[in-house]
Amino acid sequence: xxxxxTQYKKAGGGEKKEHLYKILVIGExxxxxxxIIKRYVHQFFSQHYRATIxxxxxxxxxxxxxxxxxxxxxWDIAGQERFGNMTRVYYKEAVGAFxxxxxxxxxxxxxxxxxxxxxxxxxxxxxxxxxxxxLLGNKCDQAKEGLVNNASQMDEFCKEKGFIGWYETSxxxxxxxxxxARFLVTKILEKDxxxxxxxxxxxxxxxxxxxxxxxxxxVKKSCC
Amino acid sequence: xxxxEFPNNFDVVVLGTGLTETIAAAxxxxxxxxxxxxxxxxxxxxxxxxxxxxxxxxxxxxxxxRNRDCNEDEEIPDKVKDLLQNGETVISLNRxxxxxxxxxxxxxxxxxxxEEQAKADLKFNTFKFPxxxxxxxxxxxxxxxxxxxxxAEQSESPSTDSGVSSCTEKLNERLSLTTTSDNTAEVCxxxxxxxxxPPKSYCEDSHAAQVENPPKRSEWTVGDIKDDWRRYCLDxxxxxxYCCGDLVDLLIQSDVARYCEFRSVSRVLTVLNNLLLQVPxxxxxxxxxxxxxxxxxxxxxxxxxxxIDYESSPQExxxxxxxxxxxxxxxxxxxxxxxxxxxxxIAMVTDSELTQVGLTKTKKFIQSLGxxxxxxxxxxxxxxxxxxxxxxxxxxxxxxxxxxATTATHLIADSDRKCCxxxxxxGQRISCRYVIAECSYLPPSLVLKLNKxxxxxxxxxxxxxxxxxxxxxxxxxxxxxxxxSEKPVTVLELPSSACVCPKNTFIIHLTTISNxxxxxxxxxDVRETLFANEVSVQNEATVKPKILWSIYFNQEDNxxxxxxxxxxxxxxxxxxxxxxxxxxxxxxxxxxxxFHTVCPTEEFLPxxxxxxxxxxxxxxxxxxxxxxxxxxxxxxxxxxxxQETVSTDSVQEAV
Numbered sequence: 001x002x003x004x005x006t007q008y009k010k011a012g013g014g015e016k017k018e019h020l021y022k023i024l025v026i027g028e029x030x031x032x033x034x035x036i037i038k039r040y041v042h043q044f045f046s047q048h049y050r051a052t053i054x055x056x057x058x059x060x061x062x063x064x065x066x067x068x069x070x071x072x073x074x075w076d077i078a079g080q081e082r083f084g085n086m087t088r089v090y091y092k093e094a095v096g097a098f099x100x101x102x103x104x105x106x107x108x109x110x111x112x113x114x115x116x117x118x119x120x121x122x123x124x125x126x127x128x129x130x131x132x133x134x135l136l137g138n139k140c141d142q143a144k145e146g147l148v149n150n151a152s153q154m155d156e157f158c159k160e161k162g163f164i165g166w167y168e169t170s171x172x173x174x175x176x177x178x179x180x181a182r183f184l185v186t187k188i189l190e191k192d193x194x195x196x197x198x199x200x201x202x203x204x205x206x207x208x209x210x211x212x213x214x215x216x217x218x219v220k221k222s223c224c
Numbered sequence: 225x226x227x228x229e230f231p232n233n234f235d236v237v238v239l240g241t242g243l244t245e246t247i248a249a250a251x252x253x254x255x256x257x258x259x260x261x262x263x264x265x266x267x268x269x270x271x272x273x274x275x276x277x278x279x280x281x282x283x284x285x286x287x288x289x290r291n292r293d294c295n296e297d298e299e300i301p302d303k304v305k306d307l308l309q310n311g312e313t314v315i316s317l318n319r320x321x322x323x324x325x326x327x328x329x330x331x332x333x334x335x336x337x338x339e340e341q342a343k344a345d346l347k348f349n350t351f352k353f354p355x356x357x358x359x360x361x362x363x364x365x366x367x368x369x370x371x372x373x374x375x376a377e378q379s380e381s382p383s384t385d386s387g388v389s390s391c392t393e394k395l396n397e398r399l400s401l402t403t404t405s406d407n408t409a410e411v412c413x414x415x416x417x418x419x420x421x422p423p424k425s426y427c428e429d430s431h432a433a434q435v436e437n438p439p440k441r442s443e444w445t446v447g448d449i450k451d452d453w454r455r456y457c458l459d460x461x462x463x464x465x466y467c468c469g470d471l472v473d474l475l476i477q478s479d480v481a482r483y484c485e486f487r488s489v490s491r492v493l494t495v496l497n498n499l500l501l502q503v504p505x506x507x508x509x510x511x512x513x514x515x516x517x518x519x520x521x522x523x524x525x526x527x528x529x530x531x532i533d534y535e536s537s538p539q540e541x542x543x544x545x546x547x548x549x550x551x552x553x554x555x556x557x558x559x560x561x562x563x564x565x566x567x568x569x570i571a572m573v574t575d576s577e578l579t580q581v582g583l584t585k586t587k588k589f590i591q592s593l594g595x596x597x598x599x600x601x602x603x604x605x606x607x608x609x610x611x612x613x614x615x616x617x618x619x620x621x622x623x624x625x626x627x628x629a630t631t632a633t634h635l636i637a638d639s640d641r642k643c644c645x646x647x648x649x650x651g652q653r654i655s656c657r658y659v660i661a662e663c664s665y666l667p668p669s670l671v672l673k674l675n676k677x678x679x680x681x682x683x684x685x686x687x688x689x690x691x692x693x694x695x696x697x698x699x700x701x702x703x704x705x706x707x708x709s710e711k712p713v714t715v716l717e718l719p720s721s722a723c724v725c726p727k728n729t730f731i732i733h734l735t736t737i738s739n740x741x742x743x744x745x746x747x748x749d750v751r752e753t754l755f756a757n758e759v760s761v762q763n764e765a766t767v768k769p770k771i772l773w774s775i776y777f778n779q780e781d782n783x784x785x786x787x788x789x790x791x792x793x794x795x796x797x798x799x800x801x802x803x804x805x806x807x808x809x810x811x812x813x814x815x816x817x818x819f820h821t822v823c824p825t826e827e828f829l830p831x832x833x834x835x836x837x838x839x840x841x842x843x844x845x846x847x848x849x850x851x852x853x854x855x856x857x858x859x860x861x862x863x864x865x866x867q868e869t870v871s872t873d874s875v876q877e878a879v
């Protein structure tokens with residue numbers, strides 16, 4: 001998956017480029033990952049999210065600029081998240097990530113490092129560098145606890161742990177979510193333009209097994 | 225991350241994340257049953273797992289200290305007894321189980337010299353992790369400054385360029401290859417659509433990047449291999465999929481295919497008269513092959529046409545049903561070459577296997593040709609170990625709870641000898657209706673292993689292909705040793721395009737039924753025939769691949785198991801892998817039986833909706849709508865467990 005660029009003619013005759021990016025949203029249980037996704041993608045906030053059943057990702061389409069359309073797949077983590085045991089299937093081909101913690105619970109911040117190293121272990125860009133990752137301190141409309149009160153220490157933390165930046169967000173009050181996403185997408189586009197997203201070992205012969213059976217029925221004989 | 229307790233009630237507890245168990249777990253979750261899925265290991269896949277170079281070393285070490293089975297007579301600890309109710313008893317389970325034996329791993333190349341190491345360190349730091357060495361202007365963004373930052377970043381010059389990929393390659397990757405001989409129009413159409421001319425700057429970049437591709441090494445060192453340790457995906461049970469097999473059909477039907485990509489196993493090789501050559505399988509191959517004469521072409525085509533529909537002409541083979549396939553082939557007056565191709569490369573049967581087996585396998589092979597290109601088999605990118613993970617993801621997406629490095633220490637049986645729960649290794653009692661356990665989790669008193677044999681496996685990292693052509697080919701070879709034709713060696717060669725190794729290396733898997741106490745001895749013959757001899761490297765280096773690193777081990781054949789007569793009810797056993805076959809279709813059948821034992825009338829892994837088609841409903845609307853969709857959780861208790869926020873304020877809706 002990673003980045004797929006397709007181009008099509010615009011009405012005016014110019015070319016419009018379309019990118020598809022897979023972005024992961026990870027972090028401890030109850031930090032508001034699903035709330036952030038729903039706020040960003042569907043523009044609403046609810047106190048009562050159920051664990052996401054039957055859905056792999058939410059899709060956000062961005063008209064980035066006159067020449068660029070971006071489709072963001074935001075991958076929420078499913079039932080397995082609760083114990084931190086992600087499959088490689090979930091991580092693979094991601095080009096960006098948000099690690100979310102809850103500013104009202106210092107314990108969720110302590111787990112941030114673990115999530116980041118799990119991420120870096122399981123997925124890298126084609127040049128071996130880590131995927132761009134933004135740290136989100138969610139629920140910033142409520143009383144904060146711990147390191148997040150000290151901006152310069154947070155900057156230092158991000159630098160040390162390899163986050164490209166951090167934001168205080170609130171899914172409830174809709175604070176900084178669009179900004180954080182815009183920042184991440186900007187970094188992904190930079191990487192993309194420097195050709196760092198693809199996986200170098202592959203070439204043109206990957207096969208996607210899908211229902212659209214190319215031979216019109218499995219029993220078709222090709223040798224006869 | 226893992227300090228939380230599990231909920232106390234599930235419909236099904238599954239022990240082990242091998243392929244059968246994960247397919248079954250996905251099927252249960254898919255119809256709304258509550259599934260808890262545990263694995264004693266800290267990785268997915270059990271016997272179907274795969275590892276990078278560091279991981280396989282950890283696996284080797286872990287297996288050295290493992291025990292074979294638990295002590296069933298051990299005293300039940302008081303804290304377990306305290307969790308039991310009246311009339312309940314417990315059965316101790318294996319917490320730790322050894323299924324791989326005699327593991328030997330080593331490098332066959334020299335260490336780096338100090339100078340080489342210093343040079344490599346420098347290169348590694350500059351090229352591999354440019355972002356770590358960059359002054360990092362983005363790490364201290366306060367929100368007011370953000371605008372400025374973005375400007376600054378844009379003017380930043382691109383960092384040291386080591387990206388070897390290009391967008392054009394990326395585009396090509398997405399082609400769902402549909403090359404069948406009679407479908408060329410469709411192929412063209414797809415290509416036109418997904419291969420637009422890349423913008424100029426991209427082309428230039430990709431050109432520059434390609435120049436930097438690693439040069440082919442004349443000599444390897446341990447460090448050269450270790451530097452890329454993450455890029456290796458070494459399967460401990462390497463398997464391939466028949467294009468028309470049950471597993472491919474299930475991947476499509478369940479939509480688990482969206483989590484995987486595949487490569488076709490583009491070559492079937494054979495050793496004939498001491499020569500390694502490619503077997504012509506499809507109609508096109510047969511006709512273009514120079515290895516078969518015109519008469520042979522007609523004979524082979526005729527036989528393959530018969531085999532694809534052999535049931536409709538029973539008179540052709542009924543006299544041979546209780547005789548070996550080889551005798552039937554001889555009766556068809558095929559030439560020795562054609563007989564060899566059909567027996568060893570297409571049907572892959574030994575001299576003693578019966579006609580019925582040979583015909584069934586030949587038919588399956590020929591049916592599988594042409595569905596995804598000119599080949600009968602697919603291999604999952606990143607290895608066979610991806611498949612259990614893909615089914616696990618589906619189960620998790622439908623609410624299955626996964627926890628690794630955790631197992632059940634005891635089964636709880638009620639007074640009727642019916643299983644009603646487990647005690648976890650964290651000391652929690654969990655009630656459930658059914659337990660599905662991979663056989664190595666159950667003690668010997670509960671499970672019978674019907675195949676009392678071991679497999680020998682070898683995995684090599686090599687510097688070249690067995691039969692280099694310049695193209696990136698995945699190859700299957702059914703190697704028959706002249707010394708023991710009943711124990712053929714299955715050889716699977718994977719290039720870097722299968723995403724299992726870095727460029728300019730190959731992974732070669734060898735599997736056979738164990739004959740010796742030392743697994744490496746089982747491969748002496750094939751190693752001498754196909755690989756460069758370590759001592760006389762000079763003479764043969766150009767012809768045969770050099771083994772750079774190897775691992776050998778024995779694996780218990782746990783593919784046929786059943787419960788003993790006095791086992792408790794409501795426990796179902798799943799096989800634990802280790803069969804010598806090339807494919808995994810039997811795991812689908814096994815998972816289906818397990819599923820239908822628990823849910824006789826439910827549909828097995830129906831297609832889920834496309835994520836892009838699902839409209840998320842707000843809770844306020846959901847609670848008023850009458851016809852609850854299957855994606856809404858019906859159980860109140862469950863809802864409260866999984867709420868992400870605790871507050872009970874009324875729902876807000878913005879914009």
